[in-house]
Amino acid sequence: MAQICGAEVDEEGFLVDLKDWNEDICKQMAQDDDVELTDEHWDVINFLREYFEEYQIAPAVRVLTKAVAKRMGKDKGNSKYLYSLFPYGPGKQGCRFAGLPKPTGCI
């Protein structure tokens, strides 16, 4: 099985064990995707991790967008902004960086 910084990932690059996550793994995943992590990325990544902690699921994009709008304001709670941060999808790519499983209902 493939590994990132010594942690096992599945065939789509998601961490097998959520507890393995750390910032270095996140940075390595971003580098592999040619994404330069900014504070804006970390805001969303941290938000995703908190969301998972509270609800035990990775949110669907629609729910993520709504929740970000509520938490960080309307200018950030829209899919254009979130896709500009995570070009492969705020749900799929964002959750992967955050060490979460693939969002339920994400195909």
Added chain:
Amino acid sequence: MATKKFMYLNRRSSFGTVYAIESLEVVLIAAAFEQDVSLAFMDDGVYQIVEGQETDGIGMKNFSKTFHALGDYDINKLYVSKESLEERGLSESDLMPLVYEDEDDDWEEKPSIRVVTNDELKAIMSEQDVCLSF
């Protein structure tokens, strides 16, 4: 895509079998496709939404927390059988305070749980396009 009315009927308790967690999983998938989704809890299924579940001792994921996310998925119709609660010595106050924010009413928090009699539940079920039992 035309919207259909889906009801997910939960009749088994949270742990011991995979029915409860699988049902919740399917519910979230259906909601991602923006269908009209409602849930019903009867028989031992009412235990799924009891407040204060603790799974550390059995080494399983405490997915009862996920019920709190349902409001964000626009799932705000959770019917609970009054008779099933009573048979188990439970009342509405033993259940998790699940709420949703009403978009049409200035995002006011409203309860998602509706305790209904089995006769009322029967009528609600007959209005559904699809009813899936877990």
